[in-house]
Amino acid sequence: MSSHREAPEISKDPVADSTDVYAFVSPDRPDSVTLISNYIPLQGPAGGPNFYEFGDDVRYEIHVDNDGDGRPDVSYQFRFETRLRDRDTFLYNTGPIRSLDSPNWNSRQFYTVTRAGHDEVRVLGSDLACPPCNIGPLSTPNYASLASAAVHDLPGGIRVFAGQRAEGFYVDLGSIFDLLDLRPLEQLHNQFGLNVFTKPAPGVNATAGVNVHSIAIQVPTSRLTRRGSHSADDQASVIGVWATASRQRVRLWDADHGENVNSGPFRQVSRLGNPLVNEVVIPLGRKDLWNSLPPSDDKRFVSHFAQPEVSALLPALYPGVFPNLAALVKSGAARADLEAILLTGIPAGIVPGFQNFTGPVLADMLRLNTAIPPSSKPNELGVIGGDLAGFPNGRRVFDDVVTVELRALAGATYPLVNKSFTPDAAVGAVTDGLTASSVPSGFLSTFPYLGVPYSGFDVPS
Numbered sequence: 001m002s003s004h005r006e007a008p009e010i011s012k013d014p015v016a017d018s019t020d021v022y023a024f025v026s027p028d029r030p031d032s033v034t035l036i037s038n039y040i041p042l043q044g045p046a047g048g049p050n051f052y053e054f055g056d057d058v059r060y061e062i063h064v065d066n067d068g069d070g071r072p073d074v075s076y077q078f079r080f081e082t083r084l085r086d087r088d089t090f091l092y093n094t095g096p097i098r099s100l101d102s103p104n105w106n107s108r109q110f111y112t113v114t115r116a117g118h119d120e121v122r123v124l125g126s127d128l129a130c131p132p133c134n135i136g137p138l139s140t141p142n143y144a145s146l147a148s149a150a151v152h153d154l155p156g157g158i159r160v161f162a163g164q165r166a167e168g169f170y171v172d173l174g175s176i177f178d179l180l181d182l183r184p185l186e187q188l189h190n191q192f193g194l195n196v197f198t199k200p201a202p203g204v205n206a207t208a209g210v211n212v213h214s215i216a217i218q219v220p221t222s223r224l225t226r227r228g229s230h231s232a233d234d235q236a237s238v239i240g241v242w243a244t245a246s247r248q249r250v251r252l253w254d255a256d257h258g259e260n261v262n263s264g265p266f267r268q269v270s271r272l273g274n275p276l277v278n279e280v281v282i283p284l285g286r287k288d289l290w291n292s293l294p295p296s297d298d299k300r301f302v303s304h305f306a307q308p309e310v311s312a313l314l315p316a317l318y319p320g321v322f323p324n325l326a327a328l329v330k331s332g333a334a335r336a337d338l339e340a341i342l343l344t345g346i347p348a349g350i351v352p353g354f355q356n357f358t359g360p361v362l363a364d365m366l367r368l369n370t371a372i373p374p375s376s377k378p379n380e381l382g383v384i385g386g387d388l389a390g391f392p393n394g395r396r397v398f399d400d401v402v403t404v405e406l407r408a409l410a411g412a413t414y415p416l417v418n419k420s421f422t423p424d425a426a427v428g429a430v431t432d433g434l435t436a437s438s439v440p441s442g443f444l445s446t447f448p449y450l451g452v453p454y455s456g457f458d459v460p461s
């Protein structure tokens with residue numbers, strides 16, 4: 001998945017597991033940028049009586065680099081507090097929750113948002129209410145209104161939301177982790193290239209019907225870039241975005257009070273920028289280390305981007321179908337295209353009319369050119385689909401990042417750096433067979449953009 005259960009240690013700590021990061025120019029407020037980070041993967045909507053919530057002992061952060069050094073220039077920190085109305089009931093709610101201050105809602109969460117920069121730490125908002133989880137039509141009637149009430153407007157044109165959302169990342173996990181047995185290419189796999197595209201099978205969205213917890217913040221663009229707004233060809237218009245989760249170094253169990261006690265400085269336990277990087281690029285033995293480091297240290301991992309394992313696997317798993325990719329892998333040539341897409345941004349002159357270059361520092365960040373306006377006709381394949389407002393120019397909630405990255409790994413983008421290379425004919429058919437329409441909840445046209453979470457009572461089958 002994009003970054004769900006992607007490393008051994010964080011898979012044991014889902015409340016701190018950052019699953020997806022999004023960064024895009026807000027389509028309904030194009031003078032602002034929306035930043036979203038999701039946590040707590042694969043939530044079964046019926047998972048009570050202890051329904052999902054953010055960790056009170058976790059520091060969640062969304063970081064912005066605006067000078068290309070792979071280190072944060074602006075960070076938005078979120079800390080949560082759970083409050084119980086009645087400790088003597090097992091129930092999450094004792095009746096219908098019709099408002100955020102409903103006396104029937106027993107286990108509530110509130111949060112504080114802090115902006116941290118080089119020379120300031122400033123609280124932007126405190127005691128902000130999260131919405132409840134979507135329990136069902138009796139417990140949480142008119143859930144969309146409850147969630148809308150949890151969108152908070154802060155001074156300076158900032159808007160925030162933190163709470164449960166429908167999972168918007170779509171992926172055929174069953175096929176991808178079955179040795180890349182992509183359903184649209186099943187005949188290709190079984191017949192080794194003969195009569196391959198006659199009856200492609202559709203993908204199966206493994207995340208349909210599950211929820212996540214989202215932290216979303218919408219900020220005026222001028223508060224994120226170095227010197228306000230810029231033109232699209234100006235490198236200063238590009239920001240790098242990633243998210244982290246941190247825990248204090250020491251956790252002790254207080255047997256007298258039946259609770260954990262945390263102390264010491266915070267240390268990073270989860271990190272996410274571009275989708276699928278720690279999932280399928282970083283090897284198993286280095287994933288936990290990668291999660292603990294800042295993007296500025298990613299030069300330590302550059303060999304895995306230059307010689308990605310998936311690119312070598314495709315010719316082996318589909319014999320005779322990717323001969324050009326096989327020759328490229330055998331040559332040992334570094335994949336400069338992947339390094340540009342994922343580690344430096346794409347310099348001007350490579351893709352006509354586009355750049356999201358942050359400089360020579362190798363750092364895994366979503367890179368967003370904030371001067372490129374939202375598309376009037378979005379294409380979920382983003383830049384490779386001719387839509388310069390989409391991935392890898394940041395990432396929108398509906399972008400098909402699985403197909404884009406699989407095709408890049410299969411060689412579709414290598415001609416950007418080596419015009420003599422011809423991608424294999426099968427590259428255009430490489431996909432897990434899903435589109436944004438595979439998300440049952442759909443997406444919202446306004447903040448926070450991810451759909452209403454599925455309820456435990458009527459989750460889609």
